[in-house]
Amino acid sequence: MMAKSVFVTGATGFVGSRLVENLIDKEYEVTSLIRRGKQSHPKSDSVIGDLTDSKLEIPIENVECVFHLASHTPLEKNKKILEKVNLEGTKNLFEQIKDKTKSLIYISGLGVYGDPGDKIVDENFPYNPDTNFVKIRLEAQKFLEKNCNDLGINFSVVHFGDVYGPRGWFYEFLIKRLLKNTFRLPKNGDYYKGFVHVDDAAGSLISVLEQKTNNESYIVADSTPAKFRDFVDFTAEQIGAKRAGSVPVFLAKTVLGGDLIKLLTTSMKVSNKKISQIYDFKFPSYKEGIPNVISELKSKGLLN
């Protein structure tokens, strides 16, 4: 069987790097978009470029799919920078790949659903973003959806819950700070979140690709909506750290910015019924996933 080729943006990031690893394990031929000075997976080809560069060139042959994960995080408070990377960068990317791919999978978050109150959110729930960060990302999604439809490129969007693993916010902000006893919970962590282990985030993206879906959206979170406080307490217990204290929302906003704190403290319970029809979660609950991440961190010497 001929290996299938795919192109991944955000390939050096937390989720993108795991996606590339998993694709290569499944014998896909992967080309990664990486910025100058960064390293791609040794078995991936790479294209060096920055999405914000109007002269961006992506000299790839035809691929089955482009996974678009590159993004600025909601830690960026400057709306102009967010627009430049997340919207203009997406348009630059599309210009380069529009005649070279059969499908495009756009990766987004649950912030598109705004504040759903007590309702369980599934893919039929209306979009209602209430942060600049998500409004800009949704504009990029709509741009891709329309242009893919116009050109006959299969388009799907995947909305991740909070992805935890041995990198990203979970390691950098939670584990490291719990160990130093400096992690604080805005609103005492009293809100529901949909968590997902990074292996399941990457695995579900590959399932979406292999289903050859078109004009579909998927919510990707595990089967156990959990309060942020419980998730954090469980992590602390597993690494032998003290329980986190809390911090008033207004103070947290001054440090991390309004968009990030709003996204973090909005309570949301989601259903993963649709993605579960095409993907079997390895870690249906954080109580199984966190011990796995901790043993990976220990095996890499990142945790005692």
Ligand SMILES: NC(=O)c1ccc[n+]([C@@H]2O[C@H](COP(=O)([O-])OP(=O)(O)OC[C@H]3O[C@@H](n4cnc5c(N)ncnc54)[C@H](OP(=O)(O)O)[C@@H]3O)[C@@H](O)[C@H]2O)c1
């Ligand atoms: N992690 C989560 O919990 C979560 C939750 C919901 C949705 N998501 C979405 O999932 C995707 C991946 O998230 P992540 O946590 O893996 O993010 P990440 O670790 O911050 O990685 C972002 C990636 O985008 C690249 N990038 C940023 N600006 C770029 C530019 N101007 N040109 C080219 N590449 C650029 C980064 O490259 P460098 O390495 O060079 O910086 C990096 O590879 C994002 O779209 C994110 O919004 C993530």
